[in-house]
Amino acid sequence: MPMHPIALHEALTAFDALWSPRIVSRVNDYDVRIAKVEGEHVWHVHDHTDEFFLVLDGELHIALREPSGERTVTLAKGSVFTVPKGTEHKPYAPTGAAILMLEPTGTLTVGDRHEEVPAHVDVTTGHRVDAEPQSP
Amino acid sequence: MPMHPIALHEALTAFDALWSPRIVSRVNDYDVRIAKVEGEHVWHVHDHTDEFFLVLDGELHIALREPSGERTVTLAKGSVFTVPKGTEHKPYAPTGAAILMLEPTGTLTVGDRHEEVPAHVDVTTGHRVDAEPQSP
Numbered sequence: 096m097p098m099h100p101i102a103l104h105e106a107l108t109a110f111d112a113l114w115s116p117r118i119v120s121r122v123n124d125y126d127v128r129i130a131k132v133e134g135e136h137v138w139h140v141h142d143h144t145d146e147f148f149l150v151l152d153g154e155l156h157i158a159l160r161e162p163s164g165e166r167t168v169t170l171a172k173g174s175v176f177t178v179p180k181g182t183e184h185k186p187y188a189p190t191g192a193a194i195l196m197l198e199p200t201g202t203l204t205v206g207d208r209h210e211e212v213p214a215h216v217d218v219t220t221g222h223r224v225d226a227e228p229q230s231p
Numbered sequence: 232m233p234m235h236p237i238a239l240h241e242a243l244t245a246f247d248a249l250w251s252p253r254i255v256s257r258v259n260d261y262d263v264r265i266a267k268v269e270g271e272h273v274w275h276v277h278d279h280t281d282e283f284f285l286v287l288d289g290e291l292h293i294a295l296r297e298p299s300g301e302r303t304v305t306l307a308k309g310s311v312f313t314v315p316k317g318t319e320h321k322p323y324a325p326t327g328a329a330i331l332m333l334e335p336t337g338t339l340t341v342g343d344r345h346e347e348v349p350a351h352v353d354v355t356t357g358h359r360v361d362a363e364p365q366s367p
Contacts, residue, residue, distance in 0.1 A: 100310040103285075120313045122283040122333055125261070127311065147258040149239075149285075149331075151309075168236050173287075175263065176236040177256045195285075197258055197333060 103129060103151060106224050107193050115217035116196060116204060117224040126200045128221045133191035137216055139206035140183040146198050149175045153192030158185045239265060239287060242360050243329050251353035252332060252340060253360040262336045264357045269327040273352055275342035276319040282334050283313045289328030294321045 101119050106129060110117060114136055116128035132155065148155065150170045157176065158167045160183040170176055178184045186194075201220050205212055212218055237255050242265060246253060250272055252264035268291065284291065286306045293312065294303045296319040306312055314320045322330075337356050341348055348354055 097312070100304050100306045100312040102307065102310045104309055120283060120311050122261075122281045122313050123316075123335075125258075125333075127283060127313075127333075145258045147256060147263060170236045171238065173240055174236040174238045175256050176233070177258055177263075180259075197261075197263075199259075 101224065103193075103195070107131065107151075109224065112217065113215060114204070115219065116221045118221040119195075119224050121200065122197075124200050125197055126202075126221055128196045128198075129224075130194055130196065131191070132186065132188045132194060134189070134215065135187040136185055137205060137210050137212055138183055138185045139209035141178075141180055141198070141202060142207040143180055144199050144202055145180050146178045146184075146202070147175065147196060148178070148186075149173075149195040151193040151195055153188060153190060155192045155194055156187050156189075158187065160184070237360065239329075239331070243267065243287070245360065248353065249351060250340070251355065252357045254357040255331075255360050257336065258333075260336050261333055262338075262357055264332045264334070265360075266330055266332065267327070268322065268324045268330060270325070270351065271323040272321055273341060273346050273348055274319055274321045275345035277314075277316055277334070277338060278343040279316055280335050280338055281313050281316050282320075282338070283311065283332060284322075285309075285311045285331040287329040287331055289324060289326060291328045291330055292323050292325075294323065296320070 116130040118126045120127040150172050155170045156167050252266040254262045256263040286308050291306045292303050341354050
């Protein structure tokens with residue numbers, strides 16, 4: 096993993112793909128990922144892990160299907176929210192957003208169960224970030 | 232844990248204590264903490280866990296004692312870095328900073344081994360955040 100700090104805004108400029116997370120750091124057996132998002136992700140659920148979101152730029156909505164019904168939380172820039180494991184959810188960002196996520200290494204972007212995945216959603220456990228600074 | 236998003240800048244306005252982390256979210260058995268910092272923390276080491284830092288505002292320095300010698304990494308606003316477990320380190324911020332940290336629930340601010348702790352450093356596993364929004 097990186098031995099030097101990573102500037103997130105620089106890491107974000109290094110790729111354009113939407114809904115295609117880049118791994119910027121690792122914490123024990125967890126990955127810290129960043130992604131550019133716009134439009135809709137898919138309904139999916141992580142059966143065995145919570146999923147943490149921090150909005151770096153823009154605005155992210157997360158629709159949640161809970162025992163009490165469906166609701167949506169809205170995260171402005173600088174807001175955080177954790178989707179509990181086992182909760183079906185669908186992130187979406189009509190006007191675009193940059194987000195940071197934390198989840199166990201190997202967690203799939205579409206979870207353990209999901210609806211049909213459209214072409215614009217990357218099914219991945221995260222890509223290496225290309226913006227890693229070189230060692231001095 | 233919070234069932235609604237937390238705006239970090241609001242959570243930060245809810246307390247003034249330095250080097251005294253507030254828990255803003257939980258991800259499985261990890262805590263997401265925020266802290267205001269200024270001046271020097273203490274040399275300490277977490278024997279069993281990495282420690283992730285994201286600078287929300289200001290600038291954070293982390294001095295590291297590695298097998299190859301001592302060095303300091305500097306994190307500008309919006310930068311991330313993970314201190315590997317077992318690496319003795321000392322965060323400091325001469326001009327102040329607001330930071331987000333991620334580590335296993337129960338991790339002490341001064342690690343498993345540390346130098347003498349001055350009065351301005353809070354020895355804690357993190358406090359509850361006071362800025363949690365009320366349920367609608």
